Amino acid sequence: MNAPAILPANMAELPEVIERARCLFDQGDVQQALKLSSIAYDEAKAAARTGERVKASRAMIEKARRMQADALKIETICTIAMADAVDEAQAKGALLRGRPDKEKVQDADHFSLNDVGIDKRRLHEARQLRDAARADPGFVERIVETRIAEGLEPSRAALKKAAGHAIGTKTASDEERGLDLYETPVEAMHTLLALESFGLAVLEPSVGKGAILRPLEAAGYEVAIADFEDRGITTQYGEVQAVGDFLASVRAGDGFDIVTNPPYGIANAYIAHALREHQPRKMAMLLNLNFLAGFEDPDRCFAMDECPPSRIYVFTRRLPMMHRDGREGNKASSQMNTAWFIWERNEDGSYGGGFPQMIRVDWAKFQQAEPLAPGAGGCISPLVFAEPEEDFSRKTPRKTLDERVSEELARALIFAAEREEGFDTVTLRRGIGVRDSVAVALIEDMAAGELIARLDDAQWRITDKGLTALAATAAVLAGRKISHIVELEGE
Structure with missing residues (x-):
């Protein structure tokens, strides 16, 4: 049987071709609907891939994928219908196997897989799709539309794979999904x-x-x-x-x-x-x-x-x-x-x-890593470094919290002096780049020394004593810098 006369010469004709395929299916002409929808699918797929290759507009690519999706839906329901017809004929003994004799060839009630344009491999795939659609009436629509929504190609391969994994999250019906309980590993x-x-x-x-x-x-x-x-x-x-x-x-x-x-x-x-x-x-x-x-x-x-x-x-x-x-x-x-x-x-x-x-x-x-301490906030780098060779076993010692506070006090005072509107633990932590535990300890230390005072329940501000301490710290640092320069010149 020849293919229908209307062939998609360009993108503009594809919607009409897809609509005709849909009408043919509604009229019961499944073979012709299958042929026409398959042609439309291939044309739309080619158009979408060409658009991606030449970096066409997103609108053009999405339009092509939408037509590919519509054609795929029709092609799939035609394929499922043909699988049903083959199984029904097989149950009645009307499906010819091997080389038919002349009497059966002349009998319109008997036909072969070649007569319906489907081989054993495609029949197996069609049955898989049919079984998935029976278990979940919205299967085909959901898989195809999910692919479109996620910016993926609505392909035959994806639909076939989904049918093979019909117990996965995307292939479960609303009734089966219930309250969407999929326990976290x-x-x-x-x-x-x-x-x-x-x-x-x-x-x-x-x-x-x-x-x-x-x-x-x-x-x-x-x-x-x-x-x-x-x-x-x-x-x-x-x-x-x-x-x-x-x-x-x-x-x-x-x-x-x-x-x-x-x-x-x-x-x-x-x-x-x-x-x-x-x-x-x-x-x-x-x-x-x-x-x-x-x-x-x-x-x-x-x-x-x-x-x-x-x-x-x-x-x-x-x-x-x-x-x-x-x-x-x-x-x-x-x-x-x-x-x-x-x-x-x-x-x-x-x-x-x-x-x-x-x-x-x-x-x-x-899986064997210790969890970070709760309440601190923050994160750590997931980078994992290899253990050193056995002849290089020195490891950098971890500094105590008091040592970290002592090192960061000057920067904390500078930050506090610059924050006329006040600051809290979070802004201090982010402002000087320290862990939450260090920021908390810095605030406690500065408050105990009356270097900062409360503005309200959450905010702090630097005090006159804090400004004095900051000035003294700056003088000490400047003196160290001058001494260092003198030492270098003496060398």
């Missing part, structure tokens, strides 16, 4: 806690069954917990989880950082609500790495453009698969690239302050 928590420190009080608003809660408690944090569903989870102190929709929650005080793995289906709105309403001093979200992309959803744009994260820890080795809670049967391997996104609030209430720092980490290297 402990490997992710070991890595986070080895690299980031949070305030002592942490909120886990999607506690699930405690996969994030328990590692936080083991590291010494005091955790408040909540979830949409009451699973009877309690903290180590017996405090029962709150129950409610996080998107309807309101801010309660200013004492909580947030650490959670948000529900995939509402991640955009979830994160934007956390930043707008709760305004945490620090927040860690375990997300699909594709959260970096996307431009249409206003909540994602708010979280990534207006209130960008400070650091993003990209897992170079995929985390163990986060299977849906209650899932029975075979377990799929991980198909998702993930990362910890870290937001930190600035002194003026904003977030970010430049391009987020992208840090590649391998979770396997942090």
